[in-house]
Amino acid sequence: MSKRIQAKHKLDRRMGENIWGRPKSPVNRREYGPGQHGQRRKGKPSDFGIQLRAKQKLKGYYGNITEKQFRKIYDEALRLRGDSSENLIGLLERRLDAIVYRAKFVPTVFAARQFVSHGHVKVNGRRVNIPSYRCKVGDVIEVKQSSKQLAVVIESTASTERDVPDYLDVDHNKLTATLTRVPGLSEVPYPVMMEPNLVIEFYSR
Structure with a gap:
């Protein structure tokens, strides 16, 4: 059993989305975030916040990928010819x-x-x-x-x-x-919208 069996549900709630499309996701019952402040109204996120969320969602979707591993995949996506965001998805799906x-x-x-x-x-x-x-x-x-x-x-x-x-x-x-x-973004059956272009922007800052 994976060491992150409980934390994956926290990720769902933190994102406010059922990112794996699983019927047991807690988001199916409570769409607000975890913790005592989870139901507070949120302010408009900054550009950095939007990009960070996109990165956390995509990285979290693939399980136990570390930040170091994910950054390495990003670096490789930049080196390949073509659209870097499409390259990123292709590398992850391989x-x-x-x-x-x-x-x-x-x-x-x-x-x-x-x-x-x-x-x-x-x-x-x-x-x-x-x-x-x-x-x-x-x-x-x-x-x-x-x-x-x-x-x-x-x-x-x-x-x-x-x-x-x-x-x-x-x-x-x-x-x-x-x-x-090698698939492109439109071919990968993500249950929620993934935005690899924002991930590229996040690391390019």
């Missing part, structure tokens, strides 16, 4: 734990990190236990044979709560997923 989550092999991004760390996943036939491992187009991600009957896998693949995005070719019978292309 993480192994993100692909395992998108393929519906597990129910949450936190479970995906744990699933990879515990050695249940192979990439192109080789076991990889690094959640931040960056997959390339054409890579085949599969659940290890001895892990295919785990209850969490069976329940997640049978769930209708989420759909598999078009940039993954997934076979739930064989429990394999192939990254067919």
Whole structure:
């Protein structure tokens, strides 16, 4: 179980949005922030505050990414050709734990990190236990044979709560997923609006 199993609910409430689209989110019951001052009227946020919120929301969505890791991904997005905000999303979606989550092999991004760390996943036939491992187009991600009957896998693949995005070719019978292309922002099925352009502005200050 991920070390941030409780804090993820705090993030939902702090943002005031159900950022993972989960039915158990506390935002579904209380849309105001946590703590005794959560229901106070908020003033108009500054540009910095808006950018910081966008960064916290995007970083928090992918689970336990540290600030150092996230900043490194931003730096790489700047170095790549093209739109930096689109590059940022593409780099995040190529993480192994993100692909395992998108393929519906597990129910949450936190479970995906744990699933990879515990050695249940192979990439192109080789076991990889690094959640931040960056997959390339054409890579085949599969659940290890001895892990295919785990209850969490069976329940997640049978769930209708989420759909598999078009940039993954997934076979739930064989429990394999192939990254067919690097997605752009409009292709990623975020339950809430993400604003990577504001993240770029935040770090560019």
